[in-house]
């Protein structure tokens with residue numbers, strides 16, 4: 001335990017028995033699974049999707065089936081992505097405190113304060129990081145935005161799919177959309193949101209490394225194992241306002 | 245012009261169109277309508293019995309391209325049959341009468357054939373400034389369209405302009421042009437989009453009307469499904485090259501000469517529905533993609549605005565110049581975020597070091613579990 005304690009220290013946290021780190025199971029299995037099955041398909045979808053926008057590899061022989069293969073992979077990984085997305089949305093409602101939808105919406109004053117703290121930290125106005133067991137408030141709002149963008153990506157994607165496919169089970173849900181937003185603009189939206197994922201992944205990995213480093217809380221490892229190391233007083237403090 | 249009570253077969257015989265050519269025409273129309281071959285007999289017998297319906301052709305803000313399209317179909321059977329199928333009482337380009345005489349003929353049709361005649365509209369109708377931007381014999385296009393189309397059994401909007409305003413209504417649309425169904429909502433309209441509309445489709449709609457007594461099934465834009473129900477890309481003869489990944493990279497290159505897919509040249513075939521690849525033009529000779537140019541989706545809704553730029557895959561991003569593509573903007577944003585992250589990372593590392601109290605033996609960076617105690 002004392003080893004762990006040492007590891008969890010940062011200069012912001014002076015050694016204090018009350019802040020002895022505790023191992024907390026933060027990210028449940030569906031959260032971790034959906035995290036990776038959202039990330040990996042996005043990598044594949046971005047590559048194949050970009051190819052569909054601009055076929056940069058030109059086939060040299062007539063026996064190749066490049067574009068058709070790319071489109072096939074795009075559709076399959078899109079389905080995996082949608083499944084993972086649905087799983088995560090479901091877990092919003094049945095998951096633990098840190099994965100619940102409640103911890104994402106900035107509905108409490110505390111969350112707004114937390115966001116201000118994070119902005120101040122990122123813009124070097126504040127020296128020390130305020131620690132969080134789950135997501136910090138700013139990250140939570142960013143994820144909410146990303147989930148929204150993913151939803152738009154899914155809707156535009158299925159609309160484009162319906163446009164090519166014609167009638168299918170869910171076609172009535174999407175076939176009206178091109179009347180409101182032209183199909184070319186839907187493609188533009190579908191394409192541009194991809195870059196917001198690129199930007200997000202860069203920032204996400206960076207801030208995870210940064211926070212993991214500053215807090216020494218095993219944040220990076222937590223998305224594989226589910227466990228984070230949190231000082232006891234923080235955990236107690238957080239559980240005191242949980243569910244209120 | 246033929247007297248409107250003359251039978252269709254009689255008129256054809258007078259013109260010297262024999263039965264064989266007539267049946268060939270019926271077969272072509274049945275195929276265009278996507279009906280099974282057994283309907284040929286029904287189409288033929290219906291046309292034989294049909295009384296020639298009266299037709300008036302109105303032209304507003306247009307280039308006469310749709311009239312040209314139908315008049316120039318050089319295939320004698322289609323031309324003659326289509327022309328002879330109907331009693332054309334009014335068509336500004338081809339009628340012999342002029343001035344008051346012509347206007348009187350139109351007025352007579354509206355009065356005497358009320359609810360029975362067919363109207364074809366070509367061109368958009370301007371609504372701005374009380375419609376002064378298009379007047380015929382002192383009346384605005386809107387007034388004429390209201391009077392003629394609301395009394396017609398059905399109105400055919402021929403071409404993009406009559407459907408949704410077309411080129412005339414493209415941004416910034418200075419004359420406030422709209423299509424016929426927006427100008428005269430009470431009219432029963434079938435839209436034949438396309439720039440111009442394909443005469444085979446116009447003929448097929450008329451044949452359907454004469455055979456079954458009603459207009460063909462339509463889609464969400466009131467366009468006949470037989471002509472606008474399928475994506476061009478799915479019927480294109482270059483599709484195999486698309487799937488294989490073989491594309492024209494620039495005009496006149498090796499791939500272009502070999503007939504590769506025009507996707508990278510901005511072909512809008514994947515975003516357009518039309519039967520252009522199967523009915524084709526100039527009596528089935530060719531169509532744009534076959535002749536080496538990408539589809540511009542001329543039969544799509546408001547295609548001048550929605551499908552341009554015609555030589556790029558995606559629309560231009562609003563607020564950026566026409567030369568900047570969405571891809572370049574996206575790459576730029578991604579690179580900017582990456583750059584900012586690197587700078588921020590360096591700054592954070594510096595901050596982390598500065599936070600180390602002076603005289604501390606080890607900076608936090610290297611302090612691990614092993615160093616405790």
Ligand code: SF4
Nearest residue numbers: 480483505506511513
């Ligand atoms: S030329 Fe156009 S319509 Fe034909 S396969 Fe290529 S993209 Fe599709």
